[in-house]
Amino acid sequence: MDVSVQRRIAAEILKCGLDRVWIDPEHLEDVKAALSRDDIRALIKRGVIKKLQKKGISSARVKKLKEQRKKGRRRGPGSRRGAKGARTPPKEKWMNTIRALRKTLKQLRDDGQIDRNVYRKLYRMAKGGYFRSRAHLFLYMEEHEILKK
Numbered sequence: 001m002d003v004s005v006q007r008r009i010a011a012e013i014l015k016c017g018l019d020r021v022w023i024d025p026e027h028l029e030d031v032k033a034a035l036s037r038d039d040i041r042a043l044i045k046r047g048v049i050k051k052l053q054k055k056g057i058s059s060a061r062v063k064k065l066k067e068q069r070k071k072g073r074r075r076g077p078g079s080r081r082g083a084k085g086a087r088t089p090p091k092e093k094w095m096n097t098i099r100a101l102r103k104t105l106k107q108l109r110d111d112g113q114i115d116r117n118v119y120r121k122l123y124r125m126a127k128g129g130y131f132r133s134r135a136h137l138f139l140y141m142e143e144h145e146i147l148k149k
Contacts, residue, residue, distance in 0.1 A: 001028050006049075009040050014051040022050045097133065101126040104134050113148050114141075122146075 003023060010021045023031055027048045034040050043049045068074055080087065105126065109119040122137070131137045141147045 001032055003028065003031050006031050006034055006040060009037055010044065010049045013037065013040055013044065014049075016051050020052045020054070022052050024048045024050075097131075098126060100134050101131055101137055104137065108147075114146060118146055 007018055007021050007023065010023075011018050014021065024047075027043075030048060031043060034043055040049065065074065102123070105114075105119055105122055108114045109116065114122070122141075125131065126137070131140065138147075
């Protein structure tokens, strides 16, 4: 049964596309008889003609992948694009290291585990890039017996 005219009018009234207009197959005779916009509006009110929900794109798969990446999965060499220095720039790496070292040195000085002169010396060494990490700093202090108990 051809109800293309009624479908077009319903689409205009419902402010949606033709594909989103749902017509109850049980009441096709009523729809066919509806010729004016008022008739179509009445059918919409009765629920014979409805506007279908928009089709969306599910983000479930994206969320699942994000969760896995958070855990550290899917980050192997095959997933990496860009050079080592592009993923975390050398400057950023340096900033993270030096901030950790300086914070540690300040804490040690304030707690009285190292004196001012040693603090200055180690601070300058850190600035010069002598220490790779906090662990390296502590290793150096142990070897040179700098830390006071």
